[in-house]
Amino acid sequence: MIRLYDTLTAEKKPFEPQEPGKAKVYVCGPTVYDFAHLGHARCYVVYDVLVRHLRASGLAVTYVRNVTDIDDKILKRAAENGELPQALADRFTEHYREDMARLGNVAPDVEPKVSEHLPQIFALIQSLLDKDHAYVADGDVYFAVESFPSYGKLSHRDLTQMKAGASERVDADQSARKRHPADFALWKAAPDGVQGWDSPWGRGRPGWHIECSAMSQAHLGETLDLHGGGLDLVFPHHENEIAQSEGASGKPYCRHWVHNGFVEVDKTKMSKSLGNFFTARELFERVEPEAVRYFTMTVHYRAPLNLDWTLDDAGNVTGFPQFEEAERRIAYLYATKQRLESLPAARVIDRPDVPAPEIAGFQKALAAALDDDLNMPIALAALSDFLKGVNELCDAAMAKKGKVGTKVVAAAREGFAALHGRLGLGAQDARTVLLRIRDRRAAAAGVSAAEVEQAIADRVAARAEKDFARADAIRASLTEKGVELHDGPDGTTWTMA
C-alpha cells in the first residue's frame, strides 16, 4: 500500500484512486518562457519517480503534465525579444522536453497546452458565471471567492485572516475591479497593442489558474486521483483550481494533493524571479544529467534541497561538490553494472546458490521505501546495500577459481531492472556513461586521451622490462593530473579522479 502525505488533510494517508488499479495523475508543468532550472528538474524528477513507482506497483497511470504556453511573462519576454509569443513558447517547450528526457523522466501520456484548450476554458468560465461563482468587470472575469465557502481549505488559511497585498505585488487597477481582494482573474482583458485571444468577454487572455482546471478536466475528468506540483503552487494556484473546478462541477476536484519542496540557495528559495538559479542544461555541461537526478533524490521530496557551489577568487563557479559526489555515486553504479554484465560465462554455473540478502531483498526494500511517502533517501540507502552486494558477487566470481550460481546473477540483474523501473536510475549503457564521465573530466582538467594512452603504452613497456621505477614515475605524473590507472587482466584502463 502506498502512503503519501496529502496537503489537503495535512497527513500521510493511503493513496486510493477512485477506480482500483487506475490512477489519474495531473502535475502542473512549467510556464515556458525560459530554460528549466534546477527547481523544475527536482520537481519533475519527484513526480517521475512517483509515476514509475505507481506503475511498478501495478497501477495503470494516466500521467498528464501541462505546458503553460499562454502567459503574461511569455508575452513580455517575446515582446522584449521581438518575436511571436507562440514561437518563444514553442522553442522553450522543446528545450524543456529535451531537459526532461536527459534527466531520465518518462514523457507524460498527455502534455496539454493552454493554447489548444481555449474552448474548454471558455466553457468552464461560462459555467462559473452561470452558477454565480464568477462575475464580469470591465472585460475581466473574476472568481468570487466568497461564493465558495470552503475557499482556503487546501492551504489551511482563512479569508478573514489573510493579509491582502502581503506579497506586495497587487495591481491597484485590478484591485478596484474586484469585489473581494482574494478574488482572482479567470479572464483578463488585453490592453491595446498586447496580444490577445477573442473570447465571449472580449479580447484578452486566460487567468493563470483556469487552464489547469480546464485541461485536467478535459483529459482526466472532474475528479483527479492525484495532483502534484511545487510547494509554491499550494496558494494561490491550487487553492484556486479547487474553487474553480469544484465550483463548476460540484464534485471533489482531487483525492490526493502532493507538493514538493524547493531547491534552495543559501537557504533561500531558488526562483526565476530572484535570479538565483542554475538552469538544468548548464548543470548538464558539468555533470551527468543522471547525477543531477540522483542528487535530487538525496533528500526527502518535501524537504528543502540546498545547493552549494565553490567559487574562485574572481567569483566564477568552480564546482558543485554535491553534484560531484552524486556523479561519483552514478559512476559507482555503472561500474558495478558493467562488472555484472561482463562476468565471463565460465564463471556463472548452474547451481542452487541463494542470493545475498541485500540482493534478494532489494526490490522489496525499494518498493517499501517508496510506499512510505516516496522516501527516496531510504531507497538510495537500499541501493547502496544492493550495489555492495553485487560487487561482492562479482568479487566472488572473479576470485581464483571463483564461480557463482546463475540464480544469483539473475537476481542481481532483476535488481537493476527494478532500479530503473522505480527510480529511473541505471538505465543507460554503462560503458557509454563511464567514458562520457571520464572524458568530460579529462577535458575540464586539460588532459588529452592521446597523451594518457601514450603514457600508458610507455608504462606497459617499462613494466615489461621490470623497470618499476620508471613505471611508477609515469603513474605519479598522471596521478598529479588527476588520471588514475587501473591495471587489470586485460590491460590498463584509466579514469579521472
Place this chain on the structure above:
RNA sequence: GGCGCCGUAGCCAAGUGGUUAGGCAGAGGUUUGCAAAACCUCCACACACCGGUUCGAAUCCGGUCGGCGCCUCCA
C-alpha cells in the same frame, strides 16, 4: 497580523516513543610489483535550548532561541 516548515555526529541526510539508516570525509585491513577499483573493520555512544508527560523522548506537549516558506510571479 495569519498559516506552515526546519534545527540530527566533521559534512550531506533518513528516522520519529525503547533495537545498525545511508552517503561523503577520516583511520586500519584484504588485494596489488606499486597503485586504483572493489570488499571488510573502525568512526561518532548525534539529535538547538529549557521545562513537562512517560518505566523510557532526539521522537509527544509547552516555552525559548535561530533559520526559512506562503499570504494574487513562481516547480
